[in-house]
Amino acid sequence: MFYIMKEWLMDMVAAMRIAVEVARLGSFTAGSRELRLSAPSVSRIMAELEADLGVRLFNRTTRQLNLTDAGLDFVEKSSGILEQLDNMRSVVRERHDTPRGQLRVSCVTAFGNECLAPALPEFLQRFPQLGISLDVGNRLVDLIEEHYDVAIRVGPLSDSSMIAQKISTQRIIFVASPEFCRRFGMPKSLDEIRSYPSVSQVSGEWGRTHQFRHLGEIIDFEVLQHFAMNSAQAVKNACLTGYGYSLLPDFLITDDIAENRLVQLLPNYGPVEQPIYAFYAQRRHTPQKIRVFIDYLTEVFGS
Incomplete structure (x- = not known):
């Protein structure tokens, strides 16, 4: 009887994981690929789960899956149960084991x-x-809904369910x-x-205004969007052509200034540092x- 119950529980946990991934990705095929299972196996397990529960979990059409x-109720409850199981397993393993598993990280571009990206190989060598x-991009991800472990963003977020750890700062400089x-x-x-042509980075609300210190005051500078893009690297490449000035983070342009490919403008206007945070649930x-x-x-970045 014990072994029957154990097998049923393991099958149910596996089915819950599959249901959560299929719901997150919106298709059986994507879910099977993410979980490294065959698509027929995923379809069969979901059919058996629905038969066991006596309800339909997914509405399937040729074009979409809802x-x-x-x-929805099953997936929400399953996500909570799976997180508790993962936490329990992590606590037990950590007593006798080294860090293991997969980290999903979202970071501003x-x-x-x-x-x-250049710092991660050393981390992986420490923890093989x-x-x-x-995932490199400026889209604001939902850590819990999208199953990310850590998100790295510029500036604080107002989500009380997240823990924010400051890891670095950036200074936005006229070049x-x-x-x-x-x-x-x-x-x-x-x-x-303001009368000169500009190349600017704007991503959502970020980048529309920057703050500078001048003569003891903090001044807001509203970025003019003559030529706007959502990629700092693209902005730098356009700036290098000589078309216009740009506002770019210091870590992106240090070498360009040192090698005279770019020149800092308005050095008397000191940029207000912007904190860079790592967020986790x-x-x-x-x-x-x-x-x-x-x-x-x-x-690595705190100094």
Whole structure:
């Protein structure tokens, strides 16, 4: 009897994981690919689960897959149960084991490309039983709904369910190419630079306004969007052509300034530092893989 119950529980947990992934990805095929199962196996397990529960969980058409009301309730409760099981397993393993598993990380584009990606190989060498899936982009992800472990963003978020750990800062600097400076001269004030063509990074609400310190005051500078993009690297590449000035994070342009490909403008206007945070969901027991990752980010970028 014990073995029958154990087998049923293991089958149910596996079915719950499949249902959650299928619901998250919106198709049996994508769910099977994510879980490394065959599509027929996923379809069969979901059919057996529905038969066992006596309800339909998914409405299937040739073009889309939607949760029924019962399916939505089942997936929500399953997500909570699976998280509790994962936490319990992590707590037990951590007493005798090294960090292991897969970390899903979302990171803003510029910091992800320039800073985080080059730092991750060292982290993986320290913790060879961990793997990382890095999603680089400026889209604001939902950590819980989309099953991310950590999100790295510029500036604080107002979500009380998240824990924010400051890992670094960035300073947004006025820059232009030497050719631009020869054509337009060196601006002396914010009012003057507003009359020049610009290449700006705007992503959602971010990048529309930046703050600077000048003569003891903090001044808001509203970015003019003559030529706007959502990628800092793309903005830098356009700025290098000499078309216009740009506002770019310091870590992206240090080498360009040192090698005279770009020139800092308005050095008397000190940029207000913008904090860079690592966010993760509040849990009763934070998984060890998240703890060691946050510690590593603080070690590498905190200085």
